[in-house]
Amino acid sequence: MEEFFAKEDQVIVIVLIGVLLLLLMGAALLLFFFFSRKKIVAKELEKKTLQINHQKEIIQSIIVTQEEERKRIAQDLHDDISSKLNVINLNANLLKDGELSPEEYLFVNEGILDVTDKTLESARKIAHNLLPPILAQFGLKDAIEELADSFNNSRKINIDYKILYPKKHLSPQNELHLFRITQELINNSVRHGKARNCTIKINYNSNKLYFDYADDGIGFNSENIENKKGLGIKNIESRVSLLNGQFQLKSKQNEGFKILITI
Template sequence: MISFFISLQTNNSDTDFLWIIVSSVMMLLLMSLSLVLFFFISRRKIIQKEVEKQQLTLDHQKEMIHSGIETQEEERKRIAQDLHDDISSKLNVVSLNAQYLLEENLTKEEQHQMLQQVLQITNGTLETSRKIAHNLLPPILDKFGLGAAVDEICEEYDNSKKVSVRFSNQYQENFLTSQQELHLFRVVQELLNNSLKHGKATEISLSITTNEQNLTLRYVDNGKGFDTQNETLKKGLGLRNIDTRLDLLNGNVAYNSSVGNGFKATITL
């Protein structure tokens, strides 16, 4: 009887031990499965985030390319309009006067008057051609750099008596390449044009400073201002064009404006 009890107790102990081993193995399997699932889900989320990030990058690049194309088309339209309205029309008048001089019997006084008119129109056409070429690539920018070019355009706006423009030039010569200087000069042109055309500003202040690593451009006007959250309005104001050029320069811009409180822009390269 005693031996049977001992045998039964021994069997129970073996069974318990076996269950412990089986339970431990099951727990290890469950933990392993949980770790695999956790790794799989985490990896999937990481891959999804990377895909979303790449998609955002592609969308941004597409937007910048589209905006760049729009900028080019706008510049082409402006140049074509200038050529058609100013140069073509004036050359047509010169052509008509030349034909009239050849076909009609005119007195010397009439010939002299018409030649004077042709000369006057020709000089005006040359001046228009010079302005168009100046807008395409300002000679002073090519010869003397960004600081001198911005100073000149600010002086031109200031001399118009429509707006007072103050420019503080602390630009280190050759800090940017000639192509980069052209992009930043176009940004300044766009800002000035917006202040007069849309903001109706009467006072503008502009400064460019450089240190060993960064260039900072600060721009302020006292115009009407606008809602910076309105994306459609920002596009109409040409700010998308500015963003495109600054993207090419690896630059950042912060706009600060509200209706009735003027406009500020801080650009960092």
Template sequence: MVTETQEGTSLILFIGMLGMFFLALAIVGFVIIYRRRLLKQQMKLQEQKIIHQQQLLQSAVKIQDDERKRFAADLHDEIGGGISTILLSVERIKKEQIDQPEIVSKSQNVRDQLNQLLNKVREISYNIMPPTLEDFGLNEAISDLCYSISESSKIHIDYEWNGDEKRLDFSQELALYRIIKETLVNAVKHSEAETIKITIENSTESFKLTIKDDGKGFNTETVQKGAGLRNIKDRALILGGLIDITSNVNSGTTIHVHLNKENV
């Protein structure tokens, strides 16, 4: 009788311990599942936050770009047109007073100054919103930009476009153009480079941009907060693209931008 009681007690203890084990296992499993779900929710919220930030940034930049476009048009048409009208008036006065050398000379001086001002207005308008980009696309706009910077500096720029020449969305082209322009301007100001190589690989699936110079380079750990790098990274973020900037002192700088078109 005692033996049966002991066996019953042992069985109860065994079943209890087994139940405790499965209960503990269930609790551990529940905690693991809960943590995984919590992690997924956190990741989802983080992704939504990034997407929301990107959308806000895109909206802000689009507003700025639209405003720049209007300003560039007004500058070119209104101010440039007004200067052109004054130039015609000065030229008419010059012809009417041809028998008065002093007036002719002063008119010529005014005409020369107005021409310089008109060229400056056109240059500013072009820099704000390059018409080549809107009319002919990114490839032609980059070609013009490289030629202009090469002519005004001692840096040789080697530019190569490979693959499809089908145009991207204008906002994407504008962001890429400004990334390239910002990079080239920074190189001219700071890199002391002799050569810059720009390569574009454009396919149906992706757009890859590589800009490499042979300049003095910099320490990426100490120059992360520079306005130029920040502008470049912000525009890459607007594109939804990946950007990688590598540089070492005395070893030049390389910038890679990768845009996955399938995710755009």
């Protein structure tokens, strides 16, 4: 009988040990899942934080770009339009006084007409920079071709272009964004890159729009983060973001500049 109870006690001990081991294993699994989940959540939070910071940088870039554009327009209005209107005002007051000889009257009148024509031309240029009429009337393809031809005619840079763009594929607002990107890239090539030649290619394939731009300028080290923080690059990045697109940028010192935008 004693031997029977001894065996029974052993079974109970074994069962208790087994239950205890199962409890320990369960606790270990719970701790493992807890800390694993904690790491996953931490990584997700880090990722979201990076995305939020990136969005903040883009928004800040858009704000800075808008302010720069406002300053430029204000400067154009002040330097170009206001000065010409002042000349018109002075000449109009001379006519108002009525103390001019017939010859002087004709001279002043011709001066007013001449400055008025120049003022209208300046106003047209400012309006063209704000929204090119050809973009609104004929679309992105014609607008980029006209832009490239104007640079070719100025001989500041030689632009070779091939644009296969389905008309009205993008909304008018998004066409304006891509047009502004093109302007920014060409201006950067001329002013900063000292490029002599550049190419613009636009293709459409598998419901994706590819914008390929390259120049033969002095380039820069694209691996350096600081080089990507310039206003021009941030402006391009912000507009690509507004287009829900992605871009790949490549540049090396004295080896030109390349960018591929996919929308």
